[in-house]
Amino acid sequence: MKTPEEITVxxxxxxxxxxxARFLAFFSGCDIKKVGRKAHTYFAAYSGEEIVGHSVVYxxxxxxxxxxxxxxxxxxxxxxxxxxxxARLRHTIxxxxxxxxxxxxxxxxxxxxxxxxxxxxxxxxxNHHCNAATMHWYRLKVxxxxxxxxxxxxx
Ligand SMILES: CC(C)(COP(=O)(O)OP(=O)(O)OC[C@H]1O[C@@H](n2cnc3c(N)ncnc32)[C@H](O)[C@@H]1OP(=O)(O)O)[C@@H](O)C(=O)NCCC(=O)NCCS
Numbered sequence: 091m092k093t094p095e096e097i098t099v100x101x102x103x104x105x106x107x108x109x110x111a112r113f114l115a116f117f118s119g120c121d122i123k124k125v126g127r128k129a130h131t132y133f134a135a136y137s138g139e140e141i142v143g144h145s146v147v148y149x150x151x152x153x154x155x156x157x158x159x160x161x162x163x164x165x166x167x168x169x170x171x172x173x174x175x176x177a178r179l180r181h182t183i184x185x186x187x188x189x190x191x192x193x194x195x196x197x198x199x200x201x202x203x204x205x206x207x208x209x210x211x212x213x214x215x216x217n218h219h220c221n222a223a224t225m226h227w228y229r230l231k232v233x234x235x236x237x238x239x240x241x242x243x244x245x
Contacts, residue, residue, distance in 0.1 A: 102132035193225040
């Protein structure tokens with residue numbers, strides 16, 4: 091197995107047939123939503139040619155939303171979710187985002203751990219009625235304090 095340093099995290103530049111086949115294999119058995127025609131960018135972690143982590147950020151209804159974060163079980167607790175999250179945050183900030191959102195169920199504690207460290211706060215958006223049975227929305231405001239704490243996110 092590769093060490094974390096040997097795993098590459100990068101933007102998916104071409105959503106071609108080869109990538110699509112690997113994407114579908116990686117998420118087989120997962121209830122993963124397709125982003126459809128929304129403006130979006132996928133990020134992947136590669137061990138050689140194999141996808142071992144994947145995630146997306148998309149723009150919808152005036153909001154940048156991070157979604158679809160998954161790391162292959164054999165490659166967990168190596169910092170890959172963190173690297174995928176930082177790559178998406180940096181990319182989104184480069185696009186001019188002032189706020190970044192994601193939604194998550196209360197039980198998904200590890201995912202919450204992966205995001206809250208950056209300062210995401212639980213916020214119920216105007217058109218949503220958050221309750222115990224729904225996903226909860228979290229918002230990160232892009233501020234100078236964010237860059238001070240996480241210089242790696244600065245464009
Ligand atoms: C959540 C998930 C993406 C984390 O991936 P990961 O690469 O292991 O996470 P990282 O190693 O980057 O860890 C990031 C932070 O998450 C937290 N964390 C990760 N694994 C944890 C664990 N087993 N227990 C407690 N905290 C954990 C820690 O706070 C960690 O930061 P730290 O190491 O600085 O303390 C991964 O567990 C996963 O893919 N889970 C399934 C997600 C899923 O079902 N997605 C839906 C699509 S099918």
